[in-house]
Amino acid sequence: MQDLSPQQNVQTSIDEAVVTGILSARIRPGTRLSENELASLFGVSRTRVREAMMRLEQRGIVKVSPRRGWFVVEPSAEEAMMVYAARRVIEAGLLRSMEELTDDGRATLHAHLAEEKAAIAAGDRQRLTCLMGDFHIRIAELSGNTILVEILRDLTARTILISLLYQSDFHAMQSHLGHCRIAAAMEEGDFLKAAELSVEHLDEVETGLDLTRRPDPLADLRHSLSLPPQTAAASNAPRKTKP
Amino acid sequence: MQDLSPQQNVQTSIDEAVVTGILSARIRPGTRLSENELASLFGVSRTRVREAMMRLEQRGIVKVSPRRGWFVVEPSAEEAMMVYAARRVIEAGLLRSMEELTDDGRATLHAHLAEEKAAIAAGDRQRLTCLMGDFHIRIAELSGNTILVEILRDLTARTILISLLYQSDFHAMQSHLGHCRIAAAMEEGDFLKAAELSVEHLDEVETGLDLTRRPDPLADLRHSLSLPPQTAAASNAPRKTKP
DNA sequence: GCGACAAATCTTGCATACAAGATGGGTAAG
DNA sequence: CTTACCCATCTTGTATGCAAGATTTGTCGC
Numbered sequence: 212m213q214d215l216s217p218q219q220n221v222q223t224s225i226d227e228a229v230v231t232g233i234l235s236a237r238i239r240p241g242t243r244l245s246e247n248e249l250a251s252l253f254g255v256s257r258t259r260v261r262e263a264m265m266r267l268e269q270r271g272i273v274k275v276s277p278r279r280g281w282f283v284v285e286p287s288a289e290e291a292m293m294v295y296a297a298r299r300v301i302e303a304g305l306l307r308s309m310e311e312l313t314d315d316g317r318a319t320l321h322a323h324l325a326e327e328k329a330a331i332a333a334g335d336r337q338r339l340t341c342l343m344g345d346f347h348i349r350i351a352e353l354s355g356n357t358i359l360v361e362i363l364r365d366l367t368a369r370t371i372l373i374s375l376l377y378q379s380d381f382h383a384m385q386s387h388l389g390h391c392r393i394a395a396a397m398e399e400g401d402f403l404k405a406a407e408l409s410v411e412h413l414d415e416v417e418t419g420l421d422l423t424r425r426p427d428p429l430a431d432l433r434h435s436l437s438l439p440p441q442t443a444a445a446s447n448a449p450r451k452t453k454p
Numbered sequence: 455m456q457d458l459s460p461q462q463n464v465q466t467s468i469d470e471a472v473v474t475g476i477l478s479a480r481i482r483p484g485t486r487l488s489e490n491e492l493a494s495l496f497g498v499s500r501t502r503v504r505e506a507m508m509r510l511e512q513r514g515i516v517k518v519s520p521r522r523g524w525f526v527v528e529p530s531a532e533e534a535m536m537v538y539a540a541r542r543v544i545e546a547g548l549l550r551s552m553e554e555l556t557d558d559g560r561a562t563l564h565a566h567l568a569e570e571k572a573a574i575a576a577g578d579r580q581r582l583t584c585l586m587g588d589f590h591i592r593i594a595e596l597s598g599n600t601i602l603v604e605i606l607r608d609l610t611a612r613t614i615l616i617s618l619l620y621q622s623d624f625h626a627m628q629s630h631l632g633h634c635r636i637a638a639a640m641e642e643g644d645f646l647k648a649a650e651l652s653v654e655h656l657d658e659v660e661t662g663l664d665l666t667r668r669p670d671p672l673a674d675l676r677h678s679l680s681l682p683p684q685t686a687a688a689s690n691a692p693r694k695t696k697p
Numbered sequence: 698g699c700g701a702c703a704a705a706t707c708t709t710g711c712a713t714a715c716a717a718g719a720t721g722g723g724t725a726a727g
Numbered sequence: 728c729t730t731a732c733c734c735a736t737c738t739t740g741t742a743t744g745c746a747a748g749a750t751t752t753g754t755c756g757c
Binding site: 488489490500504518519520521522523524 | 707708709710
Binding site: 270354 | 509548
């Protein structure tokens, strides 16, 4: 059953599987994560699944509803605003603290932007979602500060969940252009400008959300039945299910 | 602090106990945290202790050495620099993003600075350590962003561990004055200046460390036997134990 | 006295068992 | 037909048991 470096490989793989699932928008907010199912999927006992869930809960990625189950978080509008505020603070502060862009860094940014462009051309939405978040992580990686990288990775995961909940439609091109502008400022060595552009960019994304809209508890079923997405009017209408 | 149900109270109390122990410098870096001992101390089984350790590990506060035990982290010099860099980025970014100081905020800051002063006068070192870290958390709390508060709380815990490892002596008054200057700038509404002062303050603290000195693996025993603290020469001398 | 080896002991890693609680379906009463 | 209630089922919460490995101690040989 176990082949190579079994412990660590499996240990981190549950966490990673969930996180990458979220980063690529394959796992929706509110998704239920059953301990038993994950345990059999990964061929381990519930103990290790629970440990993974505990870690993910600490990272703000899943929540437990007592005796009911584990669920991927569905950030409230308030939380969503805090996540974006936190990202603005950290990303702008990070850019402002940078002093120069190495050749490697320049190459990394170029490669990433090229990937974004390719994904847009290909219309690969999952890949695009992942890349759009990754751009900001790449910048953090340039700083070499792994602590900030980890923090931003988790915030990015939450950002994607927020998008899935509140974003009416996804302006990939707009985000891509924002990234291009930030990268350009960095190449010029104008990190202050890059920081301001980053704040603008995040503002733009946040403004694109409809945070007045309540998350749709029927989204999964709606999707499964190929019904049209929830309209603003419908979301404000009284619902039978409790909020 | 929180009046939650008994279960959750016990659940979080292990985590909290460890963290507050660190924040008040009662728990030294490298302290071993035995699952069995904690389990009997808290009157629970090892399961819940393990879960707490997993959470604390995710927060960068403890580490597990496989089949050997759980230990409070002993940040390396590199990690220490990353922690300070992260704090500079976040705290400066946070202050820069602030726009006004409410009356409540002003009162909170005043009250805190008064406590610092009192602790200095009383020479209460544990309380002082806690307060010095708390100042920065108070500022984050003023922003109302609980996400950033939590991040900074954990970074502060690590900062204290770093101080215990690398700080030769503790210039409480210097830090206190730094805090006063930051608070003054905030009261003037000059958050940009406050941000710069904050960066300076953290630089000052980081400069006060001796990051070339390796952590002393015998510190605990040395302390218990009332031996004099490790000298720089001794720390560079070859040791029998592996680094 | 000193070093090497081996067993005893202590540690975590992981699985399993059982208990408590929530949910949903079925049934009976109105 | 609707509503209320109860029980079967499924979920997590927690404890416990056993195994694997690391450390330490005790012993033997030199």
